[in-house]
Amino acid sequence: MEYILSYPLTSLIVTLGAYSFSVWLQKKAGSHSLLNPVVITIGLAVIFISMSGIGYETYMEGANFIHFLLGPATVALAVPLYKQLQMIKKQAIAVITSVLTACFISGFLAWFIASQMGAAQDIQLSIISKSVTTAIAIGIAEKIGTASSLAVFFVFTTGILGTLFSSFIFKIVKIDEDKAVGFSLGATCHGLGVAKAFQKSETAGAFSVLGMSLMGLVSGILMPLVILFFL
Amino acid sequence: MVNALLIILCCQFTGEMIVHFSGVAIPSSVVGMVILLVGLIIKGSVPDDLDKTTSEFIKYIGLLFVPAGAGVSLYLNLIAEQWLVILAASFTATIATLILTAYAFKLLEKKRGT
Incomplete structure (x- = not known):
């Protein structure tokens, strides 16, 4: 039994199977955003790791084949960003200022509150990239030497919290413009924010993709540099 | 391909x-x-x-994202211990970022448009 559970193909099949099941489940439940397939798949993988007792390292022997593809997938993100570039030309100042605002506020504020409230070092560092799209947040975590799994956890916590409260928040602060709301959703809540923005309108969706990709690019360059400078 | x-x-x-x-x-x-x-x-x-x-x-x-994310199994105790800090930091920073980013965009877009 132990041989079967720790065989690399087993982890690979469990992960792909869990993902396929989670996608099916979300469709079945009318694409509810709280039933995020990635979150459910991670939950199922965690259950598999602890129930089987094989430990994370053994699990990764198989799952590494999937993990390896993150690098190429990150490079591929250049294509959607390129397609949105025309929009930047018209709104260059707004776009650049907003993305720097998102980068600074999300990173600094999360780190500041976590450090003031006495969070563990790993939490303080991996929470900084919470608004960055997952693939790049993992890259940042690996670069600054903190737990990439915690980074993924915070990215999804942020995406879920943000999309749950965004409609309410934007109503309170009276911001309803498609472009501003879309860009902010993408820059703050990455992929989950993009899905939310497309529910509002096509324009909001397009600007959310721009917000997400630029936020990833800018944070991927600035965050490790700044963090390693102060560490 | x-x-x-x-x-x-x-x-x-x-x-x-x-x-x-x-x-x-x-x-x-x-x-x-x-x-x-x-x-x-x-x-x-x-x-x-x-x-x-x-x-x-x-x-x-x-x-x-799943393989990296599944590594959270190593940190379940830490998260359970520090959930309040995590929630406070995540929630505050997320809401502040949403508002300020949208606000910055709206402000600068207007200046250019009119």
């Missing part, structure tokens, strides 16, 4: 080499992304093959 993959892997490889030999603290995949972006800007369009392959890749990008 093969050509598109080759382009992507070469960008990543070049990124890796740049990071390795310059020692700059940027994730190599992000450098690879910049290289591809610059290439596309110079070329002025996205080749069909590359467009199809990347959109297929990105469609399943969520699956690729």
Whole structure:
């Protein structure tokens, strides 16, 4: 039994199977955003790791084949960003200022509150990239030497919290413009924010993709540099 | 498909080499992304093959987060212990970022538009 559970193909099949099941489940439940397939798949993988007792390292022997593809997938993100570039030309100042605002506020504020409230070092560092799209947040975590799994956890916590409260928040602060709301959703809540923005309108969706990709690019360059400078 | 993959892997490889030999603290995949972006800007369009392959890749990008995310199994105790800090920091920073980013965008967009 132990041989079967720790065989690399087993982890690979469990992960792909869990993902396929989670996608099916979300469709079945009318694409509810709280039933995020990635979150459910991670939950199922965690259950598999602890129930089987094989430990994370053994699990990764198989799952590494999937993990390896993150690098190429990150490079591929250049294509959607390129397609949105025309929009930047018209709104260059707004776009650049907003993305720097998102980068600074999300990173600094999360780190500041976590450090003031006495969070563990790993939490303080991996929470900084919470608004960055997952693939790049993992890259940042690996670069600054903190737990990439915690980074993924915070990215999804942020995406879920943000999309749950965004409609309410934007109503309170009276911001309803498609472009501003879309860009902010993408820059703050990455992929989950993009899905939310497309529910509002096509324009909001397009600007959310721009917000997400630029936020990833800018944070991927600035965050490790700044963090390693102060560490 | 093969050509598109080759382009992507070469960008990543070049990124890796740049990071390795310059020692700059940027994730190599992000450098690879910049290289591809610059290439596309110079070329002025996205080749069909590359467009199809990347959109297929990105469609399943969520699956690729699972192995790293599953590592959270090592931190369940830490998260249970510090859930209040985590919630406070996540919630405050998320709401503040949502508001300030949208506000900055709205403010500057108006100035240009009118």
